[in-house]
Amino acid sequence: MSEELSAHLDLDALEMLKEIMEDEFSLLINTFLNDAVERIEQINAAINAKNSEDIRRAAHSFKGSSANIGAHVLQGLCLVLEDAGHNGDTSLAPEMAKRIEQEFKIISQLLKSNYLA
Amino acid sequence: MTVSAQTNQEGKELTINISGRFDFSSHQEFRKIYENAPSDIHEFIIDMNDATYLDSSALGMLLLLRDHAGGDNADIQIVHCNDDVKKILTISNFGQLFNIH
Amino acid sequence: MTEQKSLKILIADDNDSDRMLLSAIVKKEGHEVIEAINGAEAVSQYVKHSPSLILLDALMPIKDGFEAAQEIKQIAGNQFIPIIFLTSLQDAKSLARCLDSGGDDFLSKPYNRSILKAKINAFYRMRMMNQMIQEHAQQMVVEQKVAKKIFDNVAHLGCLDSDNIQYSLSPLSVFNGDIVLAERKPDGGMYIFIGDFTGHGLPAAIGAMPLAEIFYGMTKKGFSIHEILTEINTKLTRILPVQFFCCAAMVDLDFVEKTARIFVGGLPALYLWREKSKTFDKIDSSSVPLGVMSRENFKPDIQDIPMYDNDRIFLWSDGIIESRAKDGEMFGEERLENLFNQGKHQDELFNFILDNVDQFMLGGERDDDITLVSAQMVDIESLSDDVVVEKNKELGGPLEWSLHYELQSQSLRVFNPLPLVLQIVTEVDGLKNFSGQLYTLLAELYSNALEHGVLGLDSNLKTSGEGFAKYYSLRKERLDSLTTGFIRVILSHEPLNDGKGGRLRISFEDSGPGFNFQKMLKNEHKIDGYCGRGLPLIRTICEEFYYEGVGNKVNAVVVWPNIVENPKKMAGNYE
Secondary structure, rough: OHHHHHHHOOOOHHHHHHHHHHHHHHHHHHHHHHHHHHHHHHHHHHHHHOOHHHHHHHHHHHHHHHHHHOOOOHHHHHHHHHHHHHOOOOOOOHHHHHHHHHHHHHHHHHHHHEEEE | OOOEEEEEOOOEEEEEEEEEEHHHHHHHHHHHHHHHHOOOOOOEEEEEEEEEEOOHHHHHHHHHHHHOOOOHHHOEEEEEOHHHHHHHHHHOOOOHOOEOO | OOOOOOOOOEEOOOOHHHHHHHHHHHHOOOOOOEEOHHHHHHHHHHHOOOOOOEEEEEOOOOHHHOOOOOOHHHHHHHOOOOEEEEOOOHHHHHHHHHHHHHOOOEEEOOHHHHHHHHHHHHHHHHHHHHHHHHHHHHHHHHHHHHHHHHHHHHHHOOOOOOOOOEOOOOOHHHHHHHHEEEEEOOOOOEEEEEEEEEOHHHHHHHHHHHHHHHHHHHHHHOHHHHHHHHHHHHHHHOOOOOOEEEEEEEEEEEEEOOOOEEEEEOOEEEEEEEEEEEEEEEEOEOOEEEOOOOOOOOOEEEEEEOOOOOOEEEEEEEOOOEOOOOOOOOOOEHHHHHHHHOOOHHHHHHHHHHHHHHHEEEEEEEEOOOOOEEOOOOOOOOOOOOOOOOOOOOOOOOEEEEEEEEEEHHHOOOOHHHHHHHHHOOOOOOHHHHHHHHHHHHHHHHHHHHHHHHOOOOHHHHHHHHHHHHHHHHHHHHHOOOOOOOOEEEEEEEEEEHEEEEEEEEEEEEOOOOOOHHHHHHHHHHHHHHOHHHHHHHHHHHHEEEOOOOOEEEEEEEEEOOOOOHHHHHHHHHO
């Protein structure tokens, strides 16, 4: 379990967040999770509209907050999508969006069971 | 601009070479050179061969050197002045204070 | 690092979790947080709370970070408000855009607490330093205003508003190092002084005050241009640090003799406009600037130059010549000379010069504010008579006294007794208002005794231009090598009408051979030639005037309150 955990999340970073946020740590995690749903919707909408600039911006934004929460795999996936948007190459985007969604489901589960229990 | 200096063989003469614009920016550098000169230096030679211009603060620096070198008894030569430099020294009649060649 | 001060910090990020986290970090460091969720809100929160630091996300809806930064920097104006962009933008172009829009630094995600802390502290120090500089700058403006006011009390306008003078001077000229002074002399003449201190700001202001005080004080007392320059030089040499000095020019205009005595030390050449020929003479600097030489070594070169009515002297600091156009080119002497060769009427020349310099600099930088003065030789009648101003109500002072004062050759070489003698005479309150006439009378008698009596100079020399120069060079030559001879001044004063009036007897005796005054008295024109403006003046104010002995002793008696009050009238009787 802990191996799967560290494969998707930076545990040190999360410890640091706990320290900083104190009582509001779970609020931060919940906020991130709620936010993320919105970000993923934005990414999908941009992909459907084939608007590479919007794809770039949404991926960039999601990348930042993923990094802050210690979700390094998700951060990496967002970076790939951001680059694709930046280069105007939307062919890979639907595939990347799917993988981002899958990764998010995983860390969402991991965060809930390990940090919000 | 840059300032450099060397003493001659007998060690009684210090030649200070000025190149480029001689203005306030070289204030520190110029002062350091004559203040750090050995005490047995009796004669200063300012070589303006590579100097392109001097402003009023450069004239002020020359006066500081003159003061340092003994005021009215100072022995200071200013050599190799181009026309612009010579003109500025002439307007100020610095020929009365320095030996200008 | 001991900055424990709590700052007000604005955090603008549309991403809730990121903003929440950053707020928590910043609060943990002890600072107060203001939040904004988009660019527009960031600007309005900035205006409302004036925070001391802004953490700004680059990509936000409703005005992104770039636009918000630009607006905030514009509102802040001179005040330094550090903006740190929150971004993980990686390409150089985006980062450059952050800086271009006014960002001062970046903070990348994920946030690192120690880096953020260090950045907050660094920018806090920068902001403090900036604030201090702003405060110092403001303080300096206030101090300059005060100093300027003090300076104005000392240096007032003198006679700069006379009809024969035009001048242009920056209102804070004393701090750009330039100073212009002008004052009428007791004999009706005029001194004009222009100075350019090296080193702007305080050294200039400090030097300018005693300079002005010496100039006005000594002018009023009748000192010569040589004596005033010597005094100013001595003072400046003493108070200014070695490397600072004052490039200067001084002109002594004599509206009766129609001459200018000119000193130029370190300033660009003066131009003397000759109205008759529509040409100009250049008068080059021929002395060391003031404040360099010791008193013993100060040898101002003063040139005597005949002028005609409507000739005009132009004086300037190097501001005009060194004015720069946008491309950095200097106005230069050649352009200045050309302005004089364009057939302008001399009344238009002054503004023509200023207009041309302004036009030349269009968009360029003003290196130095422009200082320009012109002074015209005019008929003394056309000048307003503000020489004699005081009207004493109560008359008193010493009324019964006599003075014998004999100067031998050494004293004659190095000393001008006139200011001292005038000082003694005008201790008599009733004579104070006539100091101008008395000065002229004394000066006339003294210079006749010295030049014609002791030095044996022929006044006929002065009637031509070349002779004029020759006369003065001979005068200097003979005076410098003088080893024998004397001038004896005898003054006495007695009260009349119970002290409501008085009689002053003046006699000058010299060691010269005298002259045939009997013959001269029969021919008034010749006497005019001999005494220049002296005789008509003497006739006007003297009750008695006569020669004695072989003509080497002259006596004048002045009775007050009957002295004619207007000195220019006396000069007017000349023709």
